[in-house]
Structure formats: structure tokens, C-alpha cells
Amino acid sequence: MVHFEKQSMARILTGIQSTGRPHLGNxxxxxxxxxxxxxxxxxxxxxxxxxxxxxxxxxxxxxxxxNTNATAAAWIACGMDTTQQILYRQSRxxxxxxxxxxxxxxxxxxxxxxxxxxxxKSHKLSDVNAGLFIYPVLMTADIILYDAxxxxxxxxxxxxLEMARDIASSFNNQFGDTFVLPEAxxxxxxxxxxxxxxxxxxxxxxxxxxxxxxxxxxxxxxxSIVTDSKPMEAPKDPDSCNVFAIYRLLASEDGIVxxxxxxxxxxxxxxxxxxxxxxxxxxxxEKERVLFQDLMLNPKEINRQLEQGEQRATEIAQTVLDRVxxxxxxx
Ligand code: ADP
Ligand code: TRP
Numbered sequence: 001m002v003h004f005e006k007q008s009m010a011r012i013l014t015g016i017q018s019t020g021r022p023h024l025g026n027x028x029x030x031x032x033x034x035x036x037x038x039x040x041x042x043x044x045x046x047x048x049x050x051x052x053x054x055x056x057x058x059x060x061x062x063x064x065x066x067n068t069n070a071t072a073a074a075w076i077a078c079g080m081d082t083t084q085q086i087l088y089r090q091s092r093x094x095x096x097x098x099x100x101x102x103x104x105x106x107x108x109x110x111x112x113x114x115x116x117x118x119x120x121k122s123h124k125l126s127d128v129n130a131g132l133f134i135y136p137v138l139m140t141a142d143i144i145l146y147d148a149x150x151x152x153x154x155x156x157x158x159x160x161l162e163m164a165r166d167i168a169s170s171f172n173n174q175f176g177d178t179f180v181l182p183e184a185x186x187x188x189x190x191x192x193x194x195x196x197x198x199x200x201x202x203x204x205x206x207x208x209x210x211x212x213x214x215x216x217x218x219x220x221x222x223x224s225i226v227t228d229s230k231p232m233e234a235p236k237d238p239d240s241c242n243v244f245a246i247y248r249l250l251a252s253e254d255g256i257v258x259x260x261x262x263x264x265x266x267x268x269x270x271x272x273x274x275x276x277x278x279x280x281x282x283x284x285x286e287k288e289r290v291l292f293q294d295l296m297l298n299p300k301e302i303n304r305q306l307e308q309g310e311q312r313a314t315e316i317a318q319t320v321l322d323r324v325x326x327x328x329x330x331x
Contacts, residue, residue, distance in 0.1 A: 004177065011045075011046065011146065011150070012043050012046070012148070012151075013045070013046040013182075014047055014153060015053075015139075015142055017203075018067035018068040018070075018071050019053075019054045019204070020067055020208070021067060021074075021203075024201060024209040025192075025195070027074070029190050030152065033190060035080050038080070044086075045085040045086065046088070047075055049068050051068050051090055051091045052091050052138065053090070053139070054067065057127070069299055077291035077295065082306075083308075086313050087309040088313040089306055092313075093314055093317050095145060095317040100138045100141040102328060106170055106171050118133060124204070136160050136164070139160050139163075144164065145317050145320050146313070149182060149183065151184055152185040153184055153186060154192065158184060162184075165182065168181055178327055195209070196225045197242070198245075209222070218281065222278040226242055227243060231269075235263070236263040236264070241263070241270070241273070244259060247280065250280050255280070259273065
């Protein structure tokens with residue numbers, strides 16, 4: 001039985017770090033599916049920019065702010081309606097830091113030591129700080145501070161969501177129902193989007209396609225996608241090619257069949273395929289690219305839309321935090 005008043009709509013929540021500019025993997029894997037879900041009137045959506053998480057890696061404030069604005073602009077350009085849904089910067093709702101501390105005291109050390117993403121990052125990064133270590137606790141707080149029911153994320157975030165449920169249910173077991181247990185929504189159709197080098201596209205691997213870039217650098221990035229060195233005339237295998245792997249995520253059924261046949265027939269070079277991909281990105285994201293550029297020239301407008309969301313996010317966060325303080329004897 002739930003001992004607190006729960007809102008009737010399903011609450012959808014997800015966040016994206018501002019460690020770089022959003023890329024095609026973020027768009028197809030997170031932003032676009034989450035916006036689609038938010039159009040359902042039965043849902044209430046909260047989307048945030050995880051700038052406190054970014055601080056684990058980015059210490060340059062100017063750069064972090066630029067990335068934060070670019071991430072907000074990407075959400076808005078991709079169709080998020082900030083008058084209906086709540087878009088906010090994680091750092092502007094400091095209640096999340098207080099909740100993180102409480103949750104830290106309920107999180108077993110070995111759970112964090114076993115986190116895949118910490119293990120991976122601690123091998124890769126030179127700055128292995130305590131913030132990185134408690135990342136899953138802050139992420140748990142991000143979610144349960146807003147009574148989120150559904151959290152759309154990519155496959156790589158599955159373990160973090162399991163930890164969030166574990167931490168929340170261990171608190172509930174000790175103190176009675178306090179938190180909603182969140183469910184991960186992992187869209188099996190959205191596979192891991194490959195980057196320009198064929199590995200998972202990620203800001204931290206420097207292999208991203210930033211579809212909001214100006215045409216010239218965008219074309220240069222597309223042309224840099226790694227392929228084998230088969231000559232133009234030779235037939236090619238579409239299924240082992242990075243260019244085709246990205247093209248098929250964006251193209252129509254007919255477009256995919258055409259490019260597949262071009263590969264198999266030969267006399268079709270990787271340069272041709274890359275040019276087709278470049279043109280497809282421009283046409284597919286034409287509207288989003290214009291909106292994004294306009295917003296980036298107008299940071300005041302981005303800020304206005306964010307502040308609107310932050311007011312509403314604060315109200316929800318404070319209600320949940322008060323519930324926790326009462327349970328813990330801090331009120
Ligand atoms: P990055 O790896 O570039 O730092 P984030 O960790 O900020 O990306 O990811 C933000 C969201 O975008 C997450 O839900 C994540 O699962 C999704 N995402 C990131 N990269 C990809 C990808 N290559 N394919 C599919 N989804 C992705
Ligand atoms: N860890 C997520 C990522 O790297 C970003 C994130 C932070 C998040 N807090 C969240 C995602 C809460 C969903 C819910 O992709």
C-alpha cells in the first residue's frame with residue numbers, strides 16, 4: 001500500500017549529461033523517444049540536463065554552460081513543448097544534493113564498487129574522483145526525488161536503474177513507503193547507435209555525429225567515418241559498414257533497399273554512401289537544425305524556458321524531500 005498521495009498520471013523522467021554537445025546517439029537513443037512518450041496525455045514528463053553529473057568530468061564552467069545550453073536547445077528543437085512538459089537544469093534544484101547525502105547513507109559500498117560504468121570510467125579517465133564513484137546515488141536521487149514511474153534510457157543505463165530501485169526499496173523497507181520504485185524503459189528497437197569509428201557513439205570516445213553542426217564541419221565528420229579500403233568498383237558488404245549502419249537508422253525502407261543494392265552491385269564508393277548520408281541528415285533534420293541555431297543565438301530564451309521548468313520541478317522536489325526529512329527525523 002502506498003502511504004503518500006501519488007499523482008494519477010505516469011511520470012516519465014530522463015536526463016542527459018552536459019559533458020558535450022548532444023549527438024545522434026543521444027537523439028535517437030534518448031531525446032526523440034522520450035519526446036514521443038511525452039506526447040501521450042496520460043503522462044507527465046520531466047527532462048533534465050544533468051549538469052551536476054557533468055562536473056565529475058568538466059571543470060570549465062564556460063564550457064559546461066555552453067554544453068548545457070546546447071543540450072536544452074536540442075530538446076526544444078526536437079519538439080519538446082516546455083509549456084506542457086518540465087525541462088530543467090539538475091543543478092537548479094539543489095534538493096537533489098540533500099537527498100543524495102541521505103541515500104549515500106543507505107547505499108552499500110560494494111554496490112558502487114561493482115558498477116560497470118564506474119569500473120569503465122576509472123580505467124579510462126585520469127580524474128577518478130569521488131563524484132564519479134557516487135554517480136549512481138546522485139542518479140537515484142535524480143529519479144526518486146520526482147516520484148518518477150518510468151525512466152527511458154539506453155541499454156547502458158540498465159544497471160544504474162537497477163541500483164536506483166534497490167536503494168529506493170531498501171529505504172522503503174526500513175521506513176515504510178516513501179519512494180516510488182522507478183522502471184527503466186529500454187526501447188529494444190533503438191540499438192546502440194554506432195559512432196564514426198564503429199564503437200558505441202559517445203561524447204567520451206570522440207566519435208560522435210553532431211547533427212546540429214554547420215554544414216561544412218558536419219560533412220567533414222561524415223566523410224571521416226571509418227570504412228575498409230575496398231576500391232570504388234568492388235561490391236561491398238553493407239552489413240559490416242559503419243556508413244550503412246548509420247544510414248539505415250535514418251532512411252526510409254526504400255532508401256535502405258536502394259543503398260543496400262548499390263553496395264552489393266559495386267561501382268558505388270564509400271564516398272558516395274557518405275555523401276548520401278550527409279544529405280539525408282540535412283533533409284531529415286532540416287527543421288530541427290534551424291530551430292537549434294536560432295536558440296543558440298538566443299541564450300536568454302533558452303534560460304527563460306528552463307526557469308519555467310525549474311519552478312515546477314522545485315515544487316515537486318520539495319514535497320518529496322519533506323516526506324524524506326520527516327521519515328529521517330530531520331523535520
Ligand atoms: P555519452 O555516452 O555520449 O556521454 P550520455 O551518457 O550523456 O551519452 O547519454 C545520454 C542518453 O543517450 C542515455 O539515455 C544514453 O543511453 C543515450 N545514448 C548515448 N549514446 C548512445 C548511443 N550510441 N546509442 C543509443 N543511445 C545512446
Ligand atoms: N547517467 C545518465 C547517462 O549517462 C544520465 C542521467 C543522470 C540520467 N541522471 C539520470 C538518466 C536520471 C535518467 C535518469 O546517460
